[in-house]
Amino acid sequence: METDNAAPCERFSPEVLGFMQLAIDQAKLALDSLEVPVGCVIVEGGNVIAAGRNRTNETRNATRHAEMEALDVLLVQWQRSGFSAAEVAQKFSVCSFYVTCEPCIMCAAALSIIGVKEVYYGCANDKFGGCGSILSLNSSSSEACIRSVSELAFSAHCLMDVGSY
């Protein structure tokens, strides 16, 4: 509930909220499969090009977070298409990730390494978050930023600013 004394926070377009809804749909699928409910979609040029959901229980692999699942969909496609490493990097550089929960440190580091454009996340991850809560791996001013300082870092936006409720 927004109040008059709400802290200033970002406002988001219907398009952004629509993509986040699709990420939430993925999270619901995860919940239906008895997984921790986190979902992700990847958007390029206004179109969803991949989706993923947390599959850590199903795979017995604690690293199979929603972001890793979604980006692997693209990596498999692009590998099959014969794209070069430079072409893959170029394609990721225009991709936006929508995740229901702030990427953890591992995922934020992975997104930094592959060089995505931006991340929108639904809520903060106060225990493990790598995009502002515990570390800011997205920020070029962070000591722990993975990307070269000559490159742009990725921007991160939190849709649900709990402080304003």
Next chain:
Amino acid sequence: METDNAAPCERFSPEVLGFMQLAIDQAKLALDSLEVPVGCVIVEGGNVIAAGRNRTNETRNATRHAEMEALDVLLVQWQRSGFSAAEVAQKFSVCSFYVTCEPCIMCAAALSIIGVKEVYYGCANDKFGGCGSILSLNSSSSEACIRSVSELAFSAHCLMDVGSY
């Protein structure tokens, strides 16, 4: 070259050095394949149970570091064997990773999430290292430690202390 005024550093057993040599062999295979030469072996009960090498160029996937390759070998095996999530966690908790270069922040976070016993690494990773150089994701005293504070963190040992040369 060790000198009289060398800084005190850990001494390692022939067994540890032997496993590191096997990791170096993996790194050489990576170099032969025109990859950044990083190799890894995973040891359980004195036996090598998996090996991996950097395959980022071949896969066009910048996250396919040697540690991720090696641990995926086990995860595929253990998934096929029908192990439960708890059994997989138990098995990783007694595994030692030998990596030629300090795990990056992403890999150190992944090792923390899956809960390995320990990591031996050949040299520090001054740009991206997650086990002491930039962050200490292995340490339970680190704010960024991924594992629950009720659990043990993993220990990390650097074989080549450049400061002593």
